[in-house]
Every structure is written in structure tokens, then in C-alpha cells.
Amino acid sequence: AQSVTQPDIHITVSEGASLELRCNYSYGATPYLFWYVQSPGQGLQLLLKYFSGDTLVQGIKGFEAEFKRSQSSFNLRKPSVHWSDAAEYFCAGRIQGAQKLVFGQGTRLTINP
Amino acid sequence: DTEVTQTPKHLVMGMTNKKSLKCEQHMGHRAMYWYKQKAKKPPELMFVYSYEKLSINESVPSRFSPECPNSSLLNLHLHALQPEDSALYLCASSQAGTSYEQYFGPGTRLTVT
Numbered sequence: 033a034q035s036v037t038q039p040d041i042h043i044t045v046s047e048g049a050s051l052e053l054r055c056n057y058s059y060g061a062t063p064y065l066f067w068y069v070q071s072p073g074q075g076l077q078l079l080l081k082y083f084s085g086d087t088l089v090q091g092i093k094g095f096e097a098e099f100k101r102s103q104s105s106f107n108l109r110k111p112s113v114h115w116s117d118a119a120e121y122f123c124a125g126r127i128q129g130a131q132k133l134v135f136g137q138g139t140r141l142t143i144n145p
Numbered sequence: 146d147t148e149v150t151q152t153p154k155h156l157v158m159g160m161t162n163k164k165s166l167k168c169e170q171h172m173g174h175r176a177m178y179w180y181k182q183k184a185k186k187p188p189e190l191m192f193v194y195s196y197e198k199l200s201i202n203e204s205v206p207s208r209f210s211p212e213c214p215n216s217s218l219l220n221l222h223l224h225a226l227q228p229e230d231s232a233l234y235l236c237a238s239s240q241a242g243t244s245y246e247q248y249f250g251p252g253t254r255l256t257v258t
Contacts, residue, residue, distance in 0.1 A: 066246060075149075075235055075249040076188070083244060122187055131176065131201055133247060135187035 034059050036125045038136035046144045047115055053108040053139050055123030063125040065106045066133070067097055070120045079121075082106060093117070118143045148172075149250035151236050157256045160226060166253045168219040168236030174248075175241040177219040179211060182233045182252070194219060195241055226257045 035058045045051055057063055064083050068076040080091025087099040097108045106123060123136040149170045158164050168177065176195045180188035193201035194213040208230075210222040219236055233254055237247040 064244065068249070073233070073252075073254065075151075075251040076237075078246055078248065081246050124187075128244070131193050131195070132190055138185075138187055 034063070034125070034127060034134055036123050036134050036136040038121075038123055038139050040139045041137070042140045042142065044142040044144060045113055048112050051108075051110045051113045051117070051141070053121050053123075053141070055106045055108065055136060056104050057106065057123075057125050058104065059125065059127055061127060062101065063127050065097075065099065066124045067091065067095070067106075067108045068122045068124060069093075070122065070138075072119075076122065079108070113141075113143055115143045115145065117141060149236055149238055149248050151234075151250040151253050153253060154251070155254045155256075157258060158223065158226065159258055160228075162226075163222070163224045165223065166221040166234055166236075166255075168221075168238075168250055169217055170238040170248070170250075171217055172238065172248070173216075174238035175216055176239045176245075177213060178237040178239075178247060179219065179221050180235040180237065180249075182235055188235055192221075223255075226255075228257050231255055231257045 037056045066081045067079040070076045079095050080089050082089050082099045090096050095110050121139045124133045126133050152167045179191040182188040190203050191205045192211045197213045208225050212220040233252045235252045236250040239245045239247045
């Protein structure tokens with residue numbers, strides 16, 4: 033079955049530290065992959081997307097993600113986090129030909145001052 | 146402009162009421178989506194409209210009735226809801242087809258009393 037897994041429910045990092053949020057996918061073929069961010073009570077904002085081509089994709093707000101086929105992963109990274117990055121982060125994927133987006137369970141990011 | 150708007154922001158309704166949620170986008174997208182999101186969970190797909198026709202219904206109870214009057218508007222009509230239907234209802238839109246990302250609105254916080 034197609035699935036997206038975010039192994040970390042909650043991560044805490046210090047302001048200015050680097051960040052990596054993990055995402056693993058299980059699909060028969062390479063899916064389209066996305067990272068979204070959601071602040072409390074708000075909608076989801078698209079950070080970046082991977083469809084094909086260069087496996088390192090740049091997004092908004094200084095985020096990047098790397099697609100690794102061998103590890104079935106699409107981890108999100110940021111070199112230096114800011115207090116405003118505290119939010120819920122969702123990894124999502126869908127296969128070609130499908131309209132349904134499959135979400136991971138989300139990772140809540142807390143930033144320590 | 147990548148904006149999806151939703152009204153109202155908050156809605157409180159009794160179990161015998163009839164109300165509607167509204168979603169609007171002016172990006173020329175021809176696919177629109179309704180999601181339901183419970184606290185601390187990822188969004189769950191409810192309905193997909195493609196070219197103003199319902200293409201996916203994720204076995205949603207009939208007390209939720211979607212409508213797509215034109216390519217820019219999406220409504221969700223609510224009737225005889227249950228307290229467990231209280232959630233954040235998110236609308237999203239995308240270009241038609243599957244090679245495109247979805248853009249989300251800010252959501253409507255629904256409370257059923």
C-alpha cells in the first residue's frame with residue numbers, strides 16, 4: 033500500500049541550530065513528494081516539491097529537501113532555524129495518475145530560545 | 146497569487162442546523178478539494194472536484210454535501226452534523242492532472258454542539 037511515514041512525532045531544536053525532519057515513502061514507483069508546514073489553527077503552506085530531476089530541491093523560507101531513491105526518503109533540512117519555524121510539518125506524496133495526496137502523520141517542531 | 150480563501154473562519158452550529166462552508170480561488174485551477182483535519186492529525190481527503198465534476202468521494206457521510214457551482218467556487222453544505230464532525234475543514238486547489246501541487250486555504254474551524 034502507498035504510504036508516507038514521518039518517524040518523529042516531535043522534535044525540539046535550539047534557535048540557530050540545524051534541522052532535519054525525516055520522511056520515508058512506500059510506493060511502487062517514484063511518487064511526487066511534498067513538504068507542507070502548518071502553524072496552529074492555520075492552513076497548510078507548501079514549502080517545496082519534488083517531481084523528477086535534481087534530487088536536491090530548494091523551497092521557501094530557507095528549506096531544502098533531498099530525494100534519495102535508495103533509502104526511499106525525502107528529508108527536509110534547514111541550516112539554521114528561527115523561532116518562527118515552530119510549527120507542524122507534513123510530508124505528503126502521490127503517484128502519477130492519482131489525485132489523492134497521502135500525508136504522513138506530521139512532525140511537531142519546537143524551537144528553544 | 147497562490148491564494149485560496151475560505152469563509153467563515155469559525156462556525157458553531159447545532160446538530161439540527163444547516164450551514165455551508167465556502168471556498169474560492171482565482172488561480173485558474175480546475176481541481177478543488179475538501180479535507181477534514183482533526184487536532185494533531187494530518188488532513189483527510191473528503192472530496193475532489195475536477196473540471197467542476199465530482200471525481201472522488203472518500204465514503205463521506207451524506208450529511209456532508211459538496212457543490213462546485215463554477216471553476217472558482219467550492220461549497221460544502223452541512224446538515225444534521227454530529228459532535229464528532231467538529232474539526233478544521235480545509236479547501237485546496239490545483240491545476241487539473243496529477244503533476245501539480247495543491248494550495249490550501251486557511252480553513253474553517255467547525256464546532257458542532
